[in-house]
Amino acid sequence: MTAPERECDEPTVQLLTPDGLLQPTAAAEEYAPLVAGIKEEVLRQFYRDMTFSRRVDITGANLQRQGQLALWPPSFGQEAAQVGSARAARAQDHLFPSYREHIVGMIRGLDPVRLFALMRGVTLGGWDPRETGNFHLYTLVLASQNLHATGYAMGLQFDGETATGDPDRDAAVIVYYGDGATSQGDANEALVFASSYQCPQVFFVQNNQWAISVPVSRQSRHPLAHRGGGFGMPGVRIDGNDVLASYLVTRRYLDAARAGEGPSLIEAMTYRMGAHTTADDPTKYRTDSEVELWSARDPIVRYKTWLSGRGASAAFFAEVEEEAEDMAADLRRRTQELVAPPRSVIFAHVYQDPHPLMVEQAAWLDAFEHSFEEGSA
Amino acid sequence: MSAHEDAVPTDAMREHNQHNHSTRHHAVPTDATRDTRPSVAETVHGVHTLSLAKAITAGLRAALRADDRVILMGEDIGPLGGVFRVTEGLQAEFGDQRVRDTPLAESGIVGTAIGLAMRGIRSVIEIQFDGFIFPAFDQITTQLSRQTLRHGGSVGMPVVIRLPYGGHIGSIEHHQESPEAYFAHTPGLRIVSPSQPHDAYWMIQEAIACNDPVLFLEPKSRYWSKGPVDFDHPGLPMHNSRVVRAGTDVTVVGHGAMVSTLLAAAEIAATEGTSIEVVDLRSLSPVDYDPLLESVRHTCRLVVAQEAYGHASLGSEIAATVAERAFYSLEAPVLRVSGFDTPYPPAALETQYLPSPDRVLEAVDRVLAF
Ligand SMILES: Cc1ncc(C[n+]2csc(CCOP(=O)(O)OP(=O)(O)O)c2C)c(N)n1
Numbered sequence: 001m002t003a004p005e006r007e008c009d010e011p012t013v014q015l016l017t018p019d020g021l022l023q024p025t026a027a028a029e030e031y032a033p034l035v036a037g038i039k040e041e042v043l044r045q046f047y048r049d050m051t052f053s054r055r056v057d058i059t060g061a062n063l064q065r066q067g068q069l070a071l072w073p074p075s076f077g078q079e080a081a082q083v084g085s086a087r088a089a090r091a092q093d094h095l096f097p098s099y100r101e102h103i104v105g106m107i108r109g110l111d112p113v114r115l116f117a118l119m120r121g122v123t124l125g126g127w128d129p130r131e132t133g134n135f136h137l138y139t140l141v142l143a144s145q146n147l148h149a150t151g152y153a154m155g156l157q158f159d160g161e162t163a164t165g166d167p168d169r170d171a172a173v174i175v176y177y178g179d180g181a182t183s184q185g186d187a188n189e190a191l192v193f194a195s196s197y198q199c200p201q202v203f204f205v206q207n208n209q210w211a212i213s214v215p216v217s218r219q220s221r222h223p224l225a226h227r228g229g230g231f232g233m234p235g236v237r238i239d240g241n242d243v244l245a246s247y248l249v250t251r252r253y254l255d256a257a258r259a260g261e262g263p264s265l266i267e268a269m270t271y272r273m274g275a276h277t278t279a280d281d282p283t284k285y286r287t288d289s290e291v292e293l294w295s296a297r298d299p300i301v302r303y304k305t306w307l308s309g310r311g312a313s314a315a316f317f318a319e320v321e322e323e324a325e326d327m328a329a330d331l332r333r334r335t336q337e338l339v340a341p342p343r344s345v346i347f348a349h350v351y352q353d354p355h356p357l358m359v360e361q362a363a364w365l366d367a368f369e370h371s372f373e374e375g376s377a
Numbered sequence: 378m379s380a381h382e383d384a385v386p387t388d389a390m391r392e393h394n395q396h397n398h399s400t401r402h403h404a405v406p407t408d409a410t411r412d413t414r415p416s417v418a419e420t421v422h423g424v425h426t427l428s429l430a431k432a433i434t435a436g437l438r439a440a441l442r443a444d445d446r447v448i449l450m451g452e453d454i455g456p457l458g459g460v461f462r463v464t465e466g467l468q469a470e471f472g473d474q475r476v477r478d479t480p481l482a483e484s485g486i487v488g489t490a491i492g493l494a495m496r497g498i499r500s501v502i503e504i505q506f507d508g509f510i511f512p513a514f515d516q517i518t519t520q521l522s523r524q525t526l527r528h529g530g531s532v533g534m535p536v537v538i539r540l541p542y543g544g545h546i547g548s549i550e551h552h553q554e555s556p557e558a559y560f561a562h563t564p565g566l567r568i569v570s571p572s573q574p575h576d577a578y579w580m581i582q583e584a585i586a587c588n589d590p591v592l593f594l595e596p597k598s599r600y601w602s603k604g605p606v607d608f609d610h611p612g613l614p615m616h617n618s619r620v621v622r623a624g625t626d627v628t629v630v631g632h633g634a635m636v637s638t639l640l641a642a643a644e645i646a647a648t649e650g651t652s653i654e655v656v657d658l659r660s661l662s663p664v665d666y667d668p669l670l671e672s673v674r675h676t677c678r679l680v681v682a683q684e685a686y687g688h689a690s691l692g693s694e695i696a697a698t699v700a701e702r703a704f705y706s707l708e709a710p711v712l713r714v715s716g717f718d719t720p721y722p723p724a725a726l727e728t729q730y731l732p733s734p735d736r737v738l739e740a741v742d743r744v745l746a747f
Pocket of ligand 1: 181505512
């Protein structure tokens with residue numbers, strides 16, 4: 001069930017080998033000189049982000065097991081793809097996730113308890129993108145968000161907020177979706193629109209090899225990166241478990257998008273190390289040896305090796321662990337405190353303007369529920 | 378989200394089926410009358426206790442055995458056996474040409490099933506959750522439902538769309554919807570929904586044998602509840618409704634998981650001296666009105682219950698039709714109990730959102746007070 005041979009031959013941008021050595025591939029040539037320009041504190045932050053991501057996953061899975069969450073979709077294994085791309089975005093950029101980009105949201109300022117509220121079933125949304133660094137809402141109907149992201153990018157063009165030549169103002173959009181979602185009509189229509197209007201947009205496909213139980217070969221017989229070329233935009237494959245590749249390649253294409261050079265597609269080769277969600281049983285469809293193969297390519301392990309080689313001390317790593325543990329403890333506590341919202345929430349925001357049915361039905365439900373409270377009093 | 382109860386007679390059935398392998402027939406039924414039903418010759422005999430999910434599995438297995446131009450298509454229905462395990466074991470038994478994991482695109486699944494049907498290949502599609510049928514809405518409503526008409530009757534569209542639907546499972550958005558009204562509004566589709574295992578076993582086979590497209594609604598919250606399945610006696614054709622509890626004071630009607638709620642309400646009402654007659658609709662399009670009208674003629678009162686939004690719903694259609702046809706029998710207006718006209722709420726609020734036995738009884742009290 002591993003990727004077909006010819007996919008392995010596809011040029012792939014990789015800077016860090018799975019062993020943590022800085023040995024850029026041929027496809028990474030243009031990016032290699034840029035590594036030296038990344039500030040040490042930024043490099044350290046990548047590590048912190050990836051560690052936090054994994055800790056949030058562990059917390060989510062545990063809380064689900066304890067019945068505190070309805071479900072948890074882990075991003076275990078995909079940390080480098082998510083952290084690198086998210087850190088490449090500028091403050092004014094907009095990010096449209098699917099439902100697994102927990103750390104992307106956190107990097108933009110999302111309090112992770114909001115994610116847990118969503119998975120606990122106390123909200124259908126959970127946050128306001130204006131307060132989360134333009135990190136938009138999760139979307140559960142696959143690839144729907146791709147068109148929203150393209151439309152948002154069209155809006156940036158319409159309002160003259162991109163391609164003005166001012167790098168502090170020009171904005172772009174990045175949309176996240178999975179290998180399975182690439183088959184949806186919406187995913188393909190978004191590529192058509194973005195290409196047609198030359199939108200400032202990066203399509204970021206996390207090819208984690210599986211769509212629940214279905215291998216990527218069912219979705220595509222050639223590298224998904226080629227989908228870019230087919231729609232008239234650059235398509236590039238990166239090692240999604242290499243945070244440097246994810247960061248530098250996404251940065252390059254977001255810069256191009258902001259500068260008015262149009263859209264692009266990045267295929268990040270990665271692996272869903274965990275189950276699809278806590279409701280899934282991967283032993284039904286994939287082999288241990290495949291999981292072991294990818295385990296050896298772990299994004300955090302290789303990065304830690306490289307950072308250590310550059311002088312990051314044991315104290316640094318210990319400090320990050322401790323911060324992550326504090327974050328998780330706080331998160332557990334606050335998740336358990338999340339209570340069901342009042343029933344008025346059922347009706348409150350279905351419409352923005354007043355609507356007679358909402359008023360009538362909310363009043364009816366109140367009266368109905370009160371009839372029991374009075375009856376039992 | 379995926380629960381699993383092993384079908385009691387699975388092994389026995391497999392053995393029996395293998396034994397009868399050579400008797401499988403290839404004829405595609407061409408007669409679309411409502412009592413077209415698959416042969417029982419190749420299935421296990423006797424009465425067995427099965428969950429609703431495993432009764433559907435058994436029905437699918439019987440249909441796959443009976444006609445080798447029946448295929449299954451869907452997301453994760455192969456090695457995984459579907460997220461609800463309804464197709465569990467079927468790919469291993471029938472191979473990956475007949476039980477296919479498709480690319481992840483619902484419009485693609487339904488659209489290709491139409492082309493397959495043009496060659497007489499009968500697709501049984503699994504859509505993973507109610508909320509994910511909409512990418513296929515165009516193919517279903519503008520194509521699947523109209524091919525036969527467009528072809529002047531020369532082309533059948535033997536496509537079954539299986540759809541786990543409804544709430545009560547505490548899940549996230551798009552996993553608990555009741556979208557039947559959109560489809561009931563579409564001419565050219567047939568819609569049925571079993572509420573118990575015996576019906577599920579037989580109705581899925583009848584749906585597959587039907588030459589028209591059938592939306593087969595599976596009440597997912599009932600997947601794991603068990604009941605007897607009589608493998609020898611098909612019972613009612615799929616388009617018939619049925620009185621499942623006799624009563625004298627009020628008739629209540631519903632489909633799918635709602636039937637259990639109605640039976641629970643009837644149980645409570647009985648302790649309070651009210652006798653409720655419960656009708657299991659079973660067929661949503663067409664609606665079989667006769668048993669319902671007969672019931673209303675003696676109870677003189679009707680409550681229609683559904684999880685779906687009330688506005689422009691199936692319940693509205695039933696209320697209007699009964700008012701038209703049984704006006705002089707009715708002692709009170711027909712009342713509807715529905716989900717509110719809002720999207721299904723976050724799971725933490727679902728018990729207040731969903732029509733409960735209490736909500737049904739509140740309406741029963743009101744029709745009795747007239
Ligand atoms: C339109 C639609 N169909 C089906 C589903 C059910 N579903 C949820 S996730 C998933 C697999 C998605 O795989 P992929 O796009 O590769 O993303 P991953 O989950 O691996 O991150 C499926 C089939 C859905 N959410 N939306």
